[in-house]
Amino acid sequence: MKFSTDKHEKYVVLKLDEPKFTNDNTPALKSEFILLNTEGYRNIVLDLSAVEECNDSQDLSCLLVGDRLCKSAGGIFVVSGVRNSIAHIVKISNLHQVITFVNKLDEATDLIFMEEIEKELRGGVDKG
Numbered sequence: 001m002k003f004s005t006d007k008h009e010k011y012v013v014l015k016l017d018e019p020k021f022t023n024d025n026t027p028a029l030k031s032e033f034i035l036l037n038t039e040g041y042r043n044i045v046l047d048l049s050a051v052e053e054c055n056d057s058q059d060l061s062c063l064l065v066g067d068r069l070c071k072s073a074g075g076i077f078v079v080s081g082v083r084n085s086i087a088h089i090v091k092i093s094n095l096h097q098v099i100t101f102v103n104k105l106d107e108a109t110d111l112i113f114m115e116e117i118e119k120e121l122r123g124g125v126d127k128g
Contacts, residue, residue, distance in 0.1 A: 001024075003028075003029075004017060005032075012045070013109075014029075014033075014045065015047040016051055019050070019053060026059050029046075030065045042070055042075025042076075044070055046078070046079045047080050048080070052085065053086070061093075076100060076115050077099060078111055079102070082101060
């Protein structure tokens with residue numbers, strides 16, 4: 001599986017550099033989510049902008065692993081760059097009701113920073 005990671009202080013971007021999202025690359029993707037989570041990343045962005053095809057909603061179920069890991073660590077899991085061909089499967093499988101999807105990578109990073117600021121503000125209110 002070809003992918004790249006771009007690690008930042010508050011989040012990491014994992015970009016899947018494959019034309020197809022299949023059950024051949026989902027186990028490695030799950031492993032990468034777990035590895036990033038154990039490294040301390042609670043905010044993960046999965047960039048699917050290079051992915052053109054996904055034929056089975058079961059393949060997308062690995063996204064639930066990333067979402068669960070981030071939520072249990074107090075973070076957020078965001079998927080960006082989903083093409084129309086894959087958006088149809090996302091909608092049929094109702095993943096859009098569980099996982100946060102955005103159109104562009106900068107929207108994902110904005111969302112993460114808003115979440116982090118909100119947590120800091122809530123933390124500040126609780127302490128006072």
